[in-house]
Amino acid sequence: MQPFIHIDIASAEEVIPLLDARTRPLAGGTDMLPLMKEGIVAPERLINLKRATNLRYIRVADDGLHIGALTTLDDLERHPDVRRDYTALAQASALAASPQLRNMATIGGNILQQVRCWYYRGDFHCWLKGGDLCHARDGRNEYHAIVEQSPCVAVYPSDPPAALIALDARLRIIGPQGERLVSVAEFLQPPTAQRRSLHGLGPNELIIEVHVPKSAAPAQRSIYLKAMDRATWAYALVSVAVTAEVAADVLRNVRIVVGAVANTPMRATTAEALIEGQSLTEELIREAGRAAVADAAPLEHNGYKLPLTRNLVGQALRDLRGSSS
Ligand SMILES: Cc1cc2nc3c(=O)[nH]c(=O)nc-3n(C[C@H](O)[C@H](O)[C@H](O)COP(=O)(O)OP(=O)(O)OC[C@H]3O[C@@H](n4cnc5c(N)ncnc54)[C@H](O)[C@@H]3O)c2cc1C
Ligand code: SF4
Structure with a gap:
């Protein structure tokens, strides 16, 4: 070092x-x-930043949840209001890494986590590091993207941000020009030739807070599911976060976000539109699962992500439907 x-x-x-x-x-x-x-x-x-204790808090207010950037994943996983009203965020935090890591890992750092691609983490000057070539595209790509968003096929690795996008969360960021508010969905972006990173934070900016708006609907529920290749302490092969207002077997204001399939967590808007306000039958659930990966094009070694995503979307919808009873 x-x-x-x-x-x-x-x-x-x-x-x-x-x-x-x-x-x-x-x-x-x-x-x-x-x-x-x-x-x-x-x-x-x-x-x-660790001594900046004014950045570590979870505050429940009339307009929703305010989370200081230094709040740990362990804080989020344990907080009773987060577990009850923002369930997907508590679940995504609880499923990340190990208990020891969640004690250290902050939500600000988690949002900015670098890709886990083994070429990036290894001794390769790949495209994302400023080189010319993506070594994973024709190399070892079993954990990589099935939806292409840029010359890099690494997937965005963090769990909680998929839940934050489903919950329509925003970031408060400060910099020399003052403060700006940006949705997590807009903040996380595929890399470009000019900006080889997965987010839009400037070099002299700091994330200070995550704000999750409060739903006007008391029947709003959310869920986060994560498929892993071992039971704990693994990155997502695929993940799904869903929020919706649930009444009997009908879901309204549905937001479905799929993680670990692209450079960013992705809204499955076609699947959302299919089930919006409909009676959620098994056929409709299967159709939504298929729609969630309709634009996917797997690489040589990650075709398994297609059925995995379809099934995980289906399971999340079934679980959410079941949560109304
Ligand atoms: C073995 C292992 C397994 C893991 N498994 C998972 C997993 O399954 N799911 C998952 O989601 N994560 C996983 N992680 C990642 C872990 O959650 C992240 O490393 C952690 O969340 C990063 O937070 P941190 O506070 O340690 O950030 P740091 O390491 O301190 O910082 C990360 C980056 O963020 C920047 N930064 C930090 N805070 C701010 C801020 N407020 N404003 C601006 N920039 C900031 C830093 O400069 C740095 O660039 C795993 C990590 C390890 C080591
Ligand atoms: S997937 Fe991205 S990080 Fe991995 S080798 Fe290709 S360019 Fe580099």
Whole structure:
């Protein structure tokens, strides 16, 4: 690891004048430090956010849930209001990593987690790192995208953001120009030739809060399901977050988000439209599952993600329908 300077700060406001491309924030460190050890990133200065205790909170207000960026995944998983009213977020947090990691990992750092592609994490100067070639496209790609969004076929790795998109959450971000609000769905973007990253955070910006709006409908429910290749402590092969107002077997205002199939968690809007306001029959559930992957084109080694996604979408809809009784 290259030597770096460690700077402690006590509040979020102190961070902004210090940040630039070579001076990066450090939250739980569970992604940043491994990336530095592997020489994939080499900041000259790390701003340790952990003492900025004004960034660690979960506040329930009239307009919804306010989550400080330093709130850990463990905090989210355990909070009774999050579990009851924003269930998909609590479930997605609980299914991420291991208990020890969830104690350290913050929601801000989780949203900004780098791809887990083994070429990226290994000794390859691939397209996402600024090179010319995506080695996974014709190489080992069993965990990669089935929906192409860019020259890179890595999938977005984090669990909670798929739930946040289904719940229509927004980020509060501060920078030298002041504060901006952006939806998680807009913030997470496929990389481009000019911006080789999966998000739109500027080099001198800081995420300070996640806001999840409160649903006007008391019957709103949400769910997060994750398919893994072992029972715990694994990244998603495919994940699904669904929110809807549920009355008997009818779902309204449905939002379906599929994770680990593309560079970003993806809304399955055709599937949503199919089931909106309809009586949820088995045939309709199967149709929605098929619609969720209608635009997918698997790579050589990940065709299994097609049936897995169809089935996981179906299971989430059935579970949500069952939650009204
Ligand atoms: C073995 C292992 C298994 C894992 N499994 C899963 C899993 O199944 N699901 C899952 O979702 N995650 C998983 N993770 C990832 C883990 O959840 C993330 O590493 C963690 O959430 C990152 O949070 P952090 O606070 O440690 O971030 P850090 O490592 O401190 O930071 C990550 C990045 O975010 C930046 N950053 C942090 N906070 C802010 C902020 N407020 N504003 C601006 N920039 C910021 C940092 O500069 C850095 O670039 C796993 C990790 C490991 C090591
Ligand atoms: S999938 Fe993306 S991260 Fe992996 S090798 Fe290709 S360009 Fe690099």
